[in-house]
Amino acid sequence: MTDAASDSGPRPGSEPKTPAASDSGPRPGSEPKTPAAARLVVDCRPLIDGPDRFLAVRRALAVDAAASSVARVRGAAVEVDLRIEAAVGGFVVHGRIDGAWAGECRRCLEEVSGPLEAPVREVFEASPAEGETWPVADDRIDLAPMAREAAMLALPLAPLCSPDCPGPEPDRFPTGPASSASAGDPDPGPGRDPRWAALDRLVFDS
Ligand SMILES: [Zn+2]
Numbered sequence: 250m251t252d253a254a255s256d257s258g259p260r261p262g263s264e265p266k267t268p269a270a271s272d273s274g275p276r277p278g279s280e281p282k283t284p285a286a287a288r289l290v291v292d293c294r295p296l297i298d299g300p301d302r303f304l305a306v307r308r309a310l311a312v313d314a315a316a317s318s319v320a321r322v323r324g325a326a327v328e329v330d331l332r333i334e335a336a337v338g339g340f341v342v343h344g345r346i347d348g349a350w351a352g353e354c355r356r357c358l359e360e361v362s363g364p365l366e367a368p369v370r371e372v373f374e375a376s377p378a379e380g381e382t383w384p385v386a387d388d389r390i391d392l393a394p395m396a397r398e399a400a401m402l403a404l405p406l407a408p409l410c411s412p413d414c415p416g417p418e419p420d421r422f423p424t425g426p427a428s429s430a431s432a433g434d435p436d437p438g439p440g441r442d443p444r445w446a447a448l449d450r451l452v453f454d455s
Contacts, residue, residue, distance in 0.1 A: 287393070289391060291304060291389065292389050293335070293389060310329050310396050311326050312396070316401075317352075319408055321351060322349070324348070328347045333390070342371050342372075346400055347366055350362060355407045369396070
């Protein structure tokens, strides 16, 4: 069920007959509209034994854990559009992943989002090199870990709502320490760590 390609595999040039392969497909930057698969295990034997020159994989993939400290994958899913081809000692996977990201503007902290696009060109082989290539097991490859990593790496490191974002608005997004003076402590004293304010309130209020 999670196999992206059937045992026979799609014919060259055809779309895989999976439920996720809609006619129009998602627009770049939009969230996938189809149920996202948790795994994308593809049986690559048709590339070895059969006449197929490539296998096409196009469907939504769940990427729940794909988030950085400042951005995440919107909808926790991306659309993968990949081709698998046989290569010496393994397989080459190329194509792209599409989705959307959401996060906070690093200056004003407003919610901001944008398209998530990542080109993919990865090698799968029986003895993968750590951090460089991906494993093949029994002529099958799992595209999910690779696609999730690509989604992670495509997240913006420093999101901005616009290139000329003026930055924080002190009235709406106060960035200083909480005003302990208004919370019942009229004079916290010079040089005190504002984090003590909460403790002071505990003492005074009881
Ligand atoms: Zn901003």
